[in-house]
Structure formats: structure tokens, C-alpha cells
Amino acid sequence: MELATMNTEYVCSIDLHSKSMYICVMDQKGSIKLHRNIRNDFDFFKSLIEDFNGNISVGCESIHNYYWLADGCIDNNIPFYLGHAYYMKAIHGGKKKDDKLDSKKIADLMRANHLPIGYVYPKDFRATRDLLRRRIRFMTLRAEAYAHIQTTFRQNCIIISPKDVKDKKNRRELITKLNDKHIQKNIEMDLDVIDNFDRLLIPIEAEIRAQAKLHDRTTLNLLLTVPGIGDMMSLVILYEIGHIQRFPSAQKFSSYSRLVICNRESGGKKSKGGFQKIGNPYLKWAIGEIIIHAPSTSPMIKNFYERLINKAGKKNAQRIITHKFGTAIYYMLKNKQGFDEQRFIQSDMK
Secondary structure, three states, rough: EEOOOOOOOOEEEEOOOOEEEEEEEEOOOOOOOOOEEEEHHHHHHHHHHHOOOOOOEEEEEOOOHHHHHHHHHHHOOOOEEEOOOHHHHHHHOOOOOHHHHHHHHHHHHHHHHOOOOOOOOOOHHHHHHHHHHHHHHHHHHHHHHHHHHHHHHOOOOOOOOOOHOOOOHHHHHHHHHHOOOOHHHHHHHHHHHHHHEEEHHHHHHHHHHHHHHHHHHHHHHHHOOOOOOOOOHHHHHHHHHHOOOHHOEEEEEEEEOOOOOEEEEEOEEEEOOOOOOOOOOOHHHHHHOOOOOOOOOOHHHHHHHHHHHHHHOHHHHHHHHHHHHHHHHHHHHHHHHOOOOHHHHHOOOO
């Protein structure tokens, strides 16, 4: 957990909502100078804090609609700090809660240099990253339709293979294998969903590829050297990372990617697990997918993974090798080097 350091005479905390925000301006001694609820309007907000002579820092808790506020502050050279939502809850949690009190608590954290900071994702990358996340959602819905078709056929004791469902030319013929018209309609709807998502995903993926080459082609090419990473998976990793320089160590990157197991200790008793949902779920998914495809493209990694399974079991082997892939990606991007299979197998990348 990293804490922000405020170097201004005043701090302005914001309890942000979809239509309004409660602001609290406080000096370093804890005296409240302004405390009110206003509409979400950056120009109006800026006019209120102009009285503090540009010697003010702005902070708010991470929320889905912080983009406009962060962009406005950055464009106007106003120091902006994004609070890490989980850690802030752990610090300023209390029995009573309302917008006015929350804004004051955030201001207290800011002036005491106890505000846990999150990452303000770069504006230029943001739209493409959100488009990639939307693509993942569409892919998930399409996969659910694939799975539902196979489940429906199993319910009727008819065996079909995944290839039958993915065969675009002939998969409509699957409907004729069922006699009940309502079940046929069920399958037809699933196929319609799949076809519609196929049409949507093709232009989305083309647009994402074009933007990635403009944003950071070097990093994209480095990621493509990893066995098991295709073009879209490399794009997910690229845009979820943003800039690798924001992670001071491989361990910090692995923690952010949810690739580590947290140790917990209390009263001399130790346990593993817990807090596994702190971090980036998209990075965890993307890096975890590598081992599914890597054995088919790299015999060396396939042999290493099989030995690891025999030694530690499949579940532990997946966890170990996923962590190794995460560490390898960190050093690849930091040192601007392609993937080295021999080093991956023989070294812990430390």
C-alpha cells in the first residue's frame, strides 16, 4: 500500500457520485474552509477552489466515473490523487456514514498523508482498454451460448463436439437433430446470439489492433514472443498494465495481477489465502490463459509443465507456472527483451 504525500497548503477531498459530489476543503491544521454538495460540473468546481490560490490538492475515492474529474485536474495543473477504494475502506470505516462525513474523512486522510493511492490510468489508453474489456464481456456471453447448446444436447442424450458448434457453415443443421420445437427454438436463439457477437467482434478487434500499434507497438511485439500468447491476449495484457514502470518490482506486479497467495498471521497462527480479489482480474485471467496454449507451441515448456504437475500436482503447478509467466512478462517489458524459454525454465527470474 502506497500513501500519497501532499505538498500543498490546502487539500480538497471529494465524495464523488454519478450526478453530484460533496467537497471538503481543509488546511493542513484541520480547519474546514469549504464544505458543500455541488453538481458534477468541473468548471463550477474549479471556480470554487480558485480562492485557494492554486495551492490545493484534489483527491477522491476510486469510482467508475472519476475520469472527467481526473482529466480536468490534470489539464489544469491541479495535483490529483485517486484513493484506493479497498484500503480507504479499511482505514476510515466507521459506524456512521454519509456524504458530508465521508468527504471530511477523506480530507483528514489527505492532510495527514495517509491516503492510499490508486493508479490514474492514462487518458490516451483508456478508451481502448475499456473497449477491450467490453470485448471480453461479449466473448464471455458468446462462450455461454456455446456451452448452453452443448448442455441442451446432453440433456437429450445427444453427443456433439465443440467443433460441431463452432462450424459456422454447418452448425444450423444441429437443430434438425432435435424433435421438440421448443428445444429447437432454444438452440436457434443461442446460434443467433453467437452469430451476432461474431459480427460485432470482428470490427472491434480490428479497431483495437490499429490503436495498439499507434500506442505501443514495441511492447506489443515483445508480448507476442511469449509462447501461448496470441494477438488479442497480448493486447489485454498491454492495456491492463498501462506502463510497466509504475511497478517498482516483479513482486508488486505479481500482486497486482493476483498471482500471489497472501499469508495471514494473527496470534502466532499462520494461514494462506484470503484477499485474492485485490488487484486486476483481467490480468489474472489473461496471464492464466497462457499455460493453456503454451504447451502446444513450445515442447520445452510442455515438458517443464508436465514435470511440475508430477512434482506438485496440477493445481499447484498451474499457480507456480502462472506466477513465473507474470514475472517473466515484468522483466521482459522492463528490460525490453523478448521471451527466453531456456531462462524461463532454468531461472526464477530474480
